[in-house]
Structure formats: structure tokens, C-alpha cells
Amino acid sequence: MEATAKTRSLQTADERREALIVAALRTFSDRGYAATPTTEIAKAAGISQAYLFRLFPTKQELFIAAIGRVRERILATFSTAAHQARNDGTPVLDAMGNGYVELVSNEPWVLRMLVHGSSAAACDPDIAAANRACWKQMVETAQRESQAPDEEIQRFFAMGMLINTLAAMDVRESDESWAKLLCEKPPPSIDN
Amino acid sequence: MEATAKTRSLQTADERREALIVAALRTFSDRGYAATPTTEIAKAAGISQAYLFRLFPTKQELFIAAIGRVRERILATFSTAAHQARNDGTPVLDAMGNGYVELVSNEPWVLRMLVHGSSAAACDPDIAAANRACWKQMVETAQRESQAPDEEIQRFFAMGMLINTLAAMDVRESDESWAKLLCEKPPPSIDN
DNA sequence: ACATTGAGTGAGTGCACACTCACTACTAGC
DNA sequence: GCTAGTAGTGAGTGTGCACTCACTCAATGT
Numbered sequence: 001m002e003a004t005a006k007t008r009s010l011q012t013a014d015e016r017r018e019a020l021i022v023a024a025l026r027t028f029s030d031r032g033y034a035a036t037p038t039t040e041i042a043k044a045a046g047i048s049q050a051y052l053f054r055l056f057p058t059k060q061e062l063f064i065a066a067i068g069r070v071r072e073r074i075l076a077t078f079s080t081a082a083h084q085a086r087n088d089g090t091p092v093l094d095a096m097g098n099g100y101v102e103l104v105s106n107e108p109w110v111l112r113m114l115v116h117g118s119s120a121a122a123c124d125p126d127i128a129a130a131n132r133a134c135w136k137q138m139v140e141t142a143q144r145e146s147q148a149p150d151e152e153i154q155r156f157f158a159m160g161m162l163i164n165t166l167a168a169m170d171v172r173e174s175d176e177s178w179a180k181l182l183c184e185k186p187p188p189s190i191d192n
Numbered sequence: 193m194e195a196t197a198k199t200r201s202l203q204t205a206d207e208r209r210e211a212l213i214v215a216a217l218r219t220f221s222d223r224g225y226a227a228t229p230t231t232e233i234a235k236a237a238g239i240s241q242a243y244l245f246r247l248f249p250t251k252q253e254l255f256i257a258a259i260g261r262v263r264e265r266i267l268a269t270f271s272t273a274a275h276q277a278r279n280d281g282t283p284v285l286d287a288m289g290n291g292y293v294e295l296v297s298n299e300p301w302v303l304r305m306l307v308h309g310s311s312a313a314a315c316d317p318d319i320a321a322a323n324r325a326c327w328k329q330m331v332e333t334a335q336r337e338s339q340a341p342d343e344e345i346q347r348f349f350a351m352g353m354l355i356n357t358l359a360a361m362d363v364r365e366s367d368e369s370w371a372k373l374l375c376e377k378p379p380p381s382i383d384n
Numbered sequence: 385a386c387a388t389t390g391a392g393t394g395a396g397t398g399c400a401c402a403c404t405c406a407c408t409a410c411t412a413g414c
Numbered sequence: 415g416c417t418a419g420t421a422g423t424g425a426g427t428g429t430g431c432a433c434t435c436a437c438t439c440a441a442t443g444t
Contacts, residue, residue, distance in 0.1 A: 010391050010440060032315050034226035037431060048393045053433060112314055119311030121361040122304055123224050131361040139370035150373045154354070157374060161353035162346070168314040169323040178331035179324075181342045182349060202410060202421045229401060240423045245403060 017055050017065075020045045024066045029109035033063055033120040033127075063120065064130040070113045071134040075141055077103045082145035092146040093156055100160060104167070115168045159186075209247050209257075212237045216258045221301035225255055225312040225319075255312065256322040262305045263326040267333055269295045274337035284338040285348055292352060296359070307360045351378075 023045035028036050038059050042049040056062040081099030085092045104111040121128035142153055166182060173183040203211075215237035220228050230251050234241040248254040273291030277284045296303040313320040334345055358374060365375040 013391075016391085030315070032226060032311050034224060035315065038433085039431080049432090050394080050434080051392055054392085057433095059432065115314055116311050118357050118360040119224050119308050122307055123222070123227065125362070128361040132363060132367075135361070135363070135374075136368065136370050139373065143370075143373075150376060151378060154374055154376065154378070155347070155350070158347070158350035158354035161357045162350035165310050165353045168310040169320040169327070170313070170317070171324060171327070175324075176328065178328050178335075181331065181335075182327075182346055184342060184346065186343060186346070200411080205421075208421085230403085231401075241402090242404080242424080243422055246422085249403095251402070 013055060016045070016047060016051070020047070020052060020055055020062065021065050021069055024062050025069060025109050025113060028063060028066055028116060029112035032116045038062075060124065060126060064127060066113065067117055067127070067130045067134055070110055070117070071137060073103070073107070073110055074100070074134075075137060078138070078141050078145060093142070093148045093152055096142060096146065097156060097159065101163070104163070108167075111164050111167055115164050205247060208237070208239060208243070212239070212244060212247055212254065213257050213261055216254050217261060217301050217305060220255060220258055220308060221304035224308045230254075252316065252318060256319060258305065259309055259319070259322045259326055262302055262309070263329060265295070265299070265302055266292070266326075267329060270330070270333050270337060285334070285340045285344055288334060288338065289348060289351065293355070296355070300359075303356050303359055307356050 020041065024041050027041045027044055030036070031040075038052055039049050041062070042052040045052070052062070056065065077099045078096050081095040082092050085095030088095075117127065117131050117134075121131045139153065139157065142148075142156060146153070148156070162182065166179070171179045171183070173180055212233065216233050219233045219236055222228070223232075230244055231241050233254070234244040237244070244254070248257065269291045270288050273287040274284050277287030280287075309319065309323050309326075313323045331345065331349065334340075334348060338345070340348070354374065358371070363371045363375070365372055
């Protein structure tokens with residue numbers, strides 16, 4: 001912050017947009033779409049609310065940009081895990097699943113953004129379209145990288161959504177037997 | 193209802209509470225928790241906003257009551273489907289799945305309330321607790337009625353969450369190949 | 385030196401929201 | 415009829431929100 005103060009006191013609009021998206025991910029993932037005020041995002045990004053609205057003309061567009069960032073993060077995780085698994089000769093889809101679990105445990109905003117994104121999508125067709133775009137790429141990447149049969153891909157994403165839902169309502173595996181059952185990890189591969 | 197119309201122009205608080213919950217289900221399921229104003233719920237129920245707050249001291253409590261109603265609706269569907277399947281000698285868990293799909297296609301507010309409930313739960317511990325209570329009963333009922341092994345129960349709910357997520361972002365099966373893949377119904381029973 | 389452009393903001397605006405208060409009208413029991 | 419209690423509301427209140435406007439200041443090219 002002070003390092004560049006001599007030579008540059010202003011940042012480019014793109015740098016600010018980047019910072020805004022990061023702040024938006026944090027803030028939206030904490031409080032959801034409708035309940036998050038733009039003032040708070042601007043504060044978290046260290047700029048004025050007025051400038052936020054110059055960089056993203058509506059709150060909705062900022063949210064959609066944030067969804068895009070979630071997509072990128074997940075796709076990168078999938079690809080890395082798949083690459084690793086192919087090198088190790090282990091089942092690719094399992095590796096991607098483990099990668100996802102690790103990702104959301106290190107960066108919970110990913111999971112929370114997906115949950116809030118679903119809810120927001122149910123009320124806003126533009127956000128729904130952004131979500132579909134995100135899913136399209138996730139599914140296609142999972143297919144391409146794993147070459148798994150359709151039914152396994154379907155199970156893969158179904159389990160992902162179950163994990164998200166349970167995490168959103170703060171279910172802890174140790175709580176009760178019904179929770180344990182749902183959190184249990186299925187055997188590593190389906191047919192061996 | 194009309195039987196007492198002559199002698200009674202006021203309704204009991206319990207009747208109003210009931211009407212309010214029904215209105216809340218409609219309205220919350222349309223617009224989500226945070227984005228739904230209590231004024232709108234009151235209007236839909238045909239009472240003043242002031243009276244709404246006498247019957248439910250906070251918006252949150254009304255939402256939690258609505259979640260309870262969702263739970264009842266789903267449990268009833270599960271039980272009916274299970275009963276029917278046992279009579280017909282068909283697999284119980286499949287019947288419950290079909291029952292759920294039929295339920296949400298006739299009464300989409302059920303699905304939408306679940307989605308919005310997850311998002312709201314991620315931001316409010318009381319709503320999270322209400323959601324867990326709902327899930328506890330759903331899982332226990334599914335277990336008791338179907339006697340299916342844990343892994344199948346887990347798959348059952350995972351598929352349910354996948355269906356909910358896809359529906360929330362308005363995915364139509366016919367749209368694209370990734371969508372088709374995810375919407376495809378797995379073969380009726382796992383091992384025959 | 386100066387003009388042009390882009391970064392950045394303080395101070396609004398108008399509206400919508402959760403929740404409250406003081407009050408009226410109905411009804412059941414005596 | 416009267417009274418005690420419950421059903422029910424009109425009209426706020428204070429706050430918070432998405433979004434705007436008019437403006438300042440820094441950087442860069444000539």
C-alpha cells in the first residue's frame with residue numbers, strides 16, 4: 001500500500017475491479033445476495049460506494065462477476081486434481097471430489113457462494129443464466145477430465161450439492177446419526 | 193368456514209396464523225428470505241402488517257414456521273409414497289423419490305423454500321437449527337420407511353439436492369447435453 | 385504551462401423496510 | 415347492558431439501502 005505511494009497514488013480501474021470482486025466474494029458469501037449492502041463491499045475493498053457503482057453499474061452485475069470467479073476457482077481445482085490423478089494412476093473423479101472437499105474446507109466462500117447463488121438464481125433470471133454458465137463448464141470439465149460414465153458424473157455433482165446443503169446449515173458429522181449417515185464418504189471407487 | 197360466518201366476523205388468532213403461514217410460503221418461496229418484505233406477506237394473507245407482527249414477533253420466526261410446514265409436507269409425501277409402495281411390492285425408496293418429484297412439480301414452493309432455506313441458514317443460526325430439525329426428520333423417516341442401506345439413503349438425498357439446485361437455476365432437460373446428463377433418471381433400482 | 389482524461393469521492397435522494405404505538409371494534413360471560 | 419379480553423388496524427419511526435451528481439485531484443502527452 002505504501003510501497004508504491006511515491007510513484008503512484010491511483011490504481012487502474014482494472015486493479016480496483018479485481019479488489020472489488022475479492023471483497024464481494026467475502027461479503028456476499030457471508031451474508032447472501034439480498035442481505036449484503038454495497039456499502040459494505042465498498043468498505044471491504046477500500047473504495048467509496050460511489051466508485052463501486054462506476055466500476056459495476058449494478059449490484060447484480062457485481063454478484064455475477066463474483067460467480068464467475070467462483071467458477072474459475074472450481075475449474076482450476078478440478079483440472080489440477082485430474083492432472084495429479086492421471087499422473088498417479090488413481091481414479092480421476094475421486095481425486096476431483098477430494099479436491100473439491102479440500103477447496104471448500106480451505107476457502108469456504110466457494111461453497112457459500114454456490115448456495116447463495118442458487119437462492120438468488122431462483123429469483124433473478126440473469127443470475128440464473130450466470131449459474132447455468134458456471135455449471136455448464138463444471139460439468140463439461142468433469143466429463144472431459146475424468147471420461148467417467150454419465151451416471152458417475154451425475155452422482156459426483158449430486159454429492160457436491162449434498163455437501164453444500166449440509167455445510168450451509170452447519171451440520172457437523174459428529175452431531176447425530178442422521179448427519180453421520182449423510183456425511184459418510186462412499187467407497188473410493190464404484191466398481192473395484 | 194361459512195358455518196360460523198353469521199355469528200362471527202373475526203377469526204381466531206390460530207386461523208390467522210395458519211393463513212399467514214400459507215401466505216408466507218408463497219411469498220418467501222417467490223423472493224427468498226431477505227428480499228421478501230413482511231408487508232407483502234401480510235397483504236397476501238389479507239391482514240395488516242401490524243397484526244402480522246402480533247402473531248409472529250419477528251420475520252425470522254415466521255420464516256421458521258414456514259420451514260416447519262415444508263417439513264410436514266415432505267414427510268407426508270414420503271409416508272404416503274412408502275405406504276403405497278409396500279402395498280404394491282415396489283422399491284420403497286424409488287417410490288419416495290418419485291413422490292418427491294411429483295410433489296415439487298405440483299407445488300414448486302416446496303423446492304424453492306428448501307433452496308432459500310439453505311441460503312438463509314448459512315447466515316442465521318436459528319434458521320440453520322430449524323433446517324437441521326427438518327432434515328433430521330426427513331432422513332429418519334426415509335430410513336424407517338425404506339429400510340434401505342445408508343449408502344442408498346445418502347444417494348437419495350444427494351439426488352434431491354441436485355434436483356433442487358438445477359430447478360433453482362431453471363435448467364431445462366432439453367437445453368444442453370450437460371443438463372440432460374444431470375437430469376437423467378438413474379435406473380429404477382440399484383441392484384436388479 | 386496547459387489541456388485532456390481517468391481515478392476517486394462527499395453528500396445527497398427517494399424509497400422501502402422491520403417493527404411500534406395508540407387506538408377501535410367485536411364477542412363471550414355474566 | 416356491562417365488562418374483560420381478544421381481534422384487528424392506521425399511521426407512524428428510524429434506519430438502511432441502491433444508486434446519482436457534481437465535483438476534486440492525479441497523471442500523462444504536447
